[in-house]
Structures are given as C-alpha cells and as structure tokens.
Amino acid sequence: MTQKMFEGVFPAITTPFQEDGQVDHAFLRGHARWMMQAGCRGIVPLGSLGEGNTLSFDEKVAVLRTLVDALDGAPVIPGIGSLSTQEAVRLAQAAHEAGCQGLMVLPPYVYTSDWEEMKAHLSAVIEATPLPVILYNNPVAYRTDFLPEQILELALKYSNVRGVKESSTDVRRVTALAAILPPHVELLVGVDDALLEGMAAGATGWIAGLVNSHPAESVELFDLCRAGRWEDAMTLYRWFLPLLRLDTVVKFVQLIKFVQEESGHGSARVRAPRLVLTGAEQAEVRRVLQVAGPAPTLRTAAL
Structure with missing residues (x-):
C-alpha cells in the first residue's frame, strides 16, 4: 500500500536560541537532521512548540530556508x-517560495472568531498556494474549537486540504473525524499523550513534541501502533507517558526544551515572555527522567 503523505512521526521542532537571543541556525540544522535519521518523516516548524508567535516574519522565513536546505527534499511543513x-497569507506564500512541501494552518491568534470569520481566514491561507494543507485544531491553546463538520466543509471545498492535526485532547474527536473525512484527508494526533488512543481510533500520523529529545522512542512507538502490536506498544507507552504528559501543560515549551538540555540534545533557552525553568520545576523534570530510566527494548522482530 502506498504510504500516505502525512503518515509517520513529524516533530513539532523547537526553535533553538543562542545566548544573545538570536535563532541558532547551526543547531537547528543538525537537530532536524538527527531526528530525520531516527526515522521521522518530516519537520513541522513555527508551531506552538516552535515559539512561532515570538518570532518575527523575517526570522520565520529564515528558519524555513535553513530547514529546507538541511533536509534536502524531506518535507518541511511550517x-x-x-x-x-x-500576514498569514504572506507567510504561506513565503513558505512556498522557500521550498516547503506543505502547510499546517492555524486559526487566527488572539482574536477568537466565529466560524464565518475563521472560515474566511483559513480559506485565504489555503487559496494562497497550491501546497497541501493540514488544518490544525487546538482549542486549548487558541480558544477556537474547529468542529468536525467545519473541517469537513473545508475538506470538501479545497482539494489541497490533505490532513487534520487534532489537538483538542478529546480522543472522541479522532473517532468522529475518522468517520466523516474523505479518503484524501489524513488524520494526525497532535497531543503527545494521546498517540496510542488516537491511532487505535484511526489516526495515521503524529505531530509530536517529546520527539525533540526522544526521536527513536517516538518512531518505535508509532511503528508498533501502526503494526498493530498493541501489547508491545503499551509497554513502551507506559514508560513514555510521564514524559509525554509534559507536552500537555502551560509550560510545555520550557519543559520540553529542558528535557532536551538534560538529555544532551538542545538548550533550555526560550524567548520572552517565557522564562526558563528554575528550582523546583527543574527538579521535578529531573525526577521524571530519573524514574523513567532507559526505554524498554522492543525491536526484537521486524515490524
């Protein structure tokens, strides 16, 4: 069977910063390649975890150019x-010009729109390029709940709507979407600690956060679920869950970046208004890492 466009693990890559606060393009390049070497399918920059709302337009475009150049043909989906x-339309067009292979389109920041306004915003971005689009529902972060019937409306109207990233934290939404989406629209889990449940309900992709520190474990968990090896998947999932749950709280950016630093795969630096973790917060993450220990070894047979 032909692999789907968005099937697999796609890191929601963090944006690394130098000591002076500028984007660290050298580390960004190497970090993206490291995750791809572990078996990821592509990279999703400039999202919530990527601190996209703290980057200037020019910084965003520079990040995209670095990643497109670094990945040499692998999908970059900002x-x-x-x-x-x-500005969203400008960014979509700039992403296309930079060589990105898809777009993950978010609702408007800050302004909580009704469906007609949200539909107009999303339609303008979808129409701005011929690139395949993943629609992103994250009512926890953006206060706008993108309902299944609204997603279906856009999917039926636009042939380049090819995926949905579902991050409502309600796995019933995955089930609801799987029941109504046309065959050309793929379903991706967008919450780290709902991967197994989401795939059991019909998802075929995962836009993940802790993959920034644990790409091999993330890819293995996904592959076990895809292969229907649910018992093995549950063994790895139980080990992984205390870390995956760091993706589901207000300071998820700081937490994931601190895990990267503790595991030797990045820096904890963030851009204000976020502040780096201190004291008890750091100690708690170190405790979670210590209790978890190394991942169980499961690749004893071909998947």
Whole structure:
C-alpha cells in the first residue's frame, strides 16, 4: 500500500536560541537532521512548540530556508499562524517560495472568531498556494474549537486540504473525524499523550513534541501502533507517558526544551515572555527522567 503523505512521526521542532537571543541556525540544522535519521518523516516548524508567535516574519522565513536546505527534499511543513489574515497569507506564500512541501494552518491568534470569520481566514491561507494543507485544531491553546463538520466543509471545498492535526485532547474527536473525512484527508494526533488512543481510533500520523529529545522512542512507538502490536506498544507507552504528559501543560515549551538540555540534545533557552525553568520545576523534570530510566527494548522482530 502506498504510504500516505502525512503518515509517520513529524516533530513539532523547537526553535533553538543562542545566548544573545538570536535563532541558532547551526543547531537547528543538525537537530532536524538527527531526528530525520531516527526515522521521522518530516519537520513541522513555527508551531506552538516552535515559539512561532515570538518570532518575527523575517526570522520565520529564515528558519524555513535553513530547514529546507538541511533536509534536502524531506518535507518541511511550517505552522502558518498570525494575528492577521494578511500576514498569514504572506507567510504561506513565503513558505512556498522557500521550498516547503506543505502547510499546517492555524486559526487566527488572539482574536477568537466565529466560524464565518475563521472560515474566511483559513480559506485565504489555503487559496494562497497550491501546497497541501493540514488544518490544525487546538482549542486549548487558541480558544477556537474547529468542529468536525467545519473541517469537513473545508475538506470538501479545497482539494489541497490533505490532513487534520487534532489537538483538542478529546480522543472522541479522532473517532468522529475518522468517520466523516474523505479518503484524501489524513488524520494526525497532535497531543503527545494521546498517540496510542488516537491511532487505535484511526489516526495515521503524529505531530509530536517529546520527539525533540526522544526521536527513536517516538518512531518505535508509532511503528508498533501502526503494526498493530498493541501489547508491545503499551509497554513502551507506559514508560513514555510521564514524559509525554509534559507536552500537555502551560509550560510545555520550557519543559520540553529542558528535557532536551538534560538529555544532551538542545538548550533550555526560550524567548520572552517565557522564562526558563528554575528550582523546583527543574527538579521535578529531573525526577521524571530519573524514574523513567532507559526505554524498554522492543525491536526484537521486524515490524
């Protein structure tokens, strides 16, 4: 069977910063390649975990150019989020010009719109390029709940709507979407600690956060689920869950970046208004890592 466009693990890559606060393009390049070597399918920059809302337009475009060059043909699928529809359209067009192979389109930042306004915003971005689009539902972060019937409306209207990243934290939404989406629209889990449940309900892709520190374990968990090896998947999932749950709280960016630093795969630096973890927060993450220990070894047979 032909692999789907968005099947597999796609890291929501963090944005690394130098000591002076500028984007660390050298580390970004190497980090993306490291995760791809572990078996990831592509990279999703400029999303919530990528601190996209703290980057300038020019910084975003520079990040995309670095990743497109670094990955040499592997998909770069940036988050397209903005305060204004005009800037979101500009960013989508700039991503296309930079060589990105898809877009993950977010609702408008800050302004909580009704469906007609949200539909107009999303439609403008979808129409801005011929690139395949993943629609992103994250009512926890963006206060706009993108309902299944609304997603279906856009999927039926636009042939380049090819995926949905579902991050409502309600696995019933995955089930609901799987029941109504046309065959050309793929379903991706967008919450780290709902991967197994989401795939059991019909998802075929995972846009993940802790993959920034644990790419091999993330890919193995996904592959076990895809192969229907649910008992082995549950063994790995139980080990992974205390870390995956760091993706589901307010300071998820700081937490995941701190795990990267502790595991030797990045820096804990964030851009204000976020502040790095200190004291008890650091100690708790170190405790979680210590209790978890090394991942169980499961690749004893071909998947």
